[in-house]
Amino acid sequence: MPSKTFNIALDTQAFDQMTAKQKQIISAAIDLFSEKGYANTSTKEIAAKAAVAEGNIFSTFHNKRGLLEAIINPVLRSIFPTTAQLSTVTQPAPYKSLRDYMYDFCTERLAFLKANRQVIKIFVAEIIYNDKLRQRLIKDFPASNRYWLQMADNLDQLKAQKLLVNWDNIKILKTIWSVMGGSVLGYLFFDQPIKTATLEQNIDTATRLLAYR
Amino acid sequence: MPSKTFNIALDTQAFDQMTAKQKQIISAAIDLFSEKGYANTSTKEIAAKAAVAEGNIFSTFHNKRGLLEAIINPVLRSIFPTTAQLSTVTQPAPYKSLRDYMYDFCTERLAFLKANRQVIKIFVAEIIYNDKLRQRLIKDFPASNRYWLQMADNLDQLKAQKLLVNWDNIKILKTIWSVMGGSVLGYLFFDQPIKTATLEQNIDTATRLLAYR
């Protein structure tokens, strides 16, 4: 089995400290959960795919839900990336045009999506019926982490430059994701690759909707 | 328990022929599946909520999946409504403006969504991990049912009137739903009511994106 890379956040700390067998378990669980769903996957299956005894899952992750959380928590913490991941988008750059910014923002977030497709799929599916997880996401959404502040800075700057419409930042974010949403869902759940042309179209659309007026 | 109304399609034929107990089962299953998910709901629970013996579920619906399909199939058949449901939107009317059309279209589909919220939630959740269901949806999407043909007619007419951008109809539909998507998902899974103001904004946005140019 090829080793799985984890782009998600800095839980690589935790991940690096795991034994090989524990990594195998996480890896197998990600494959199975994302393919068949959490509820439809048994711990026996996971152990078999990970080439590990079933008991190993429980000595490491306490119970099945603990395994799920070990997979999901990193996503929750890095949907909005942490300091170490800051890309060009979030660094204060005087963008020449709104489209430039949109392009950077969308490609960066899409790279994150592609790098963590399986885990995000598990996360999204789980959020449908998991109230606590949903509450946490809603609560954390406008959290004052550095990423969000940085992004708000950029948006405010673009507004000052009269490149961006003068809406509040949440509404702007919602608009962007509304435009991207179809492609993202298609990619996550319908295995539709996001073509460059489609991405460009989405970026154009978002730019048009958010242009200064 | 107040009797549940089923706005979905004409499976009311089938539904009307059911005995009271069978209707109770469907109703209880819809409540439980939409709240906790199919996989997390036991037939014993359903029977208890329906005030019916567990065996009744199996004599009527053969197995648990049969019960799910009895709930889901009508949605699949009426995501695009059938003849009897045709509202103003789908009737050939010379719309004075693109916004008029958008308004009618969006409010009609939103009414459908509201009237069938639970069942659509079950359907959407199920489609994530059910390949066969997904295939059927993709296959049926541009099906030549009367609704779709009628809608295509309307769109073509709007194009001829130079009110609507000259894209192909699928792309137009995708654009509309992309704009509405955020509100729809929020309503389905986050219990966020769709405010009139938000709806109006969405309609404005869609109109702007699809205006003739």
Add this chain to the structure above:
DNA sequence: ATATTTTGAGTGAGCACTCAATCAATTTCC
């Protein structure tokens, strides 16, 4: 030799599903 990790048969609980028995409505016969 000791400590730690790994193992997998074993466990009770809960699952979807069965089926012989019971009940209720309708039909048959006198």
Add this chain to the structure above:
DNA sequence: GGAAATTGATTGAGTGCTCACTCAAAATAT
């Protein structure tokens, strides 16, 4: 009209199975 017979719906204890999870023993590392 009413008793008896027939039919079909309804019941829920019972069944086999799979599930998440345990733990004493075995393997491995120190």
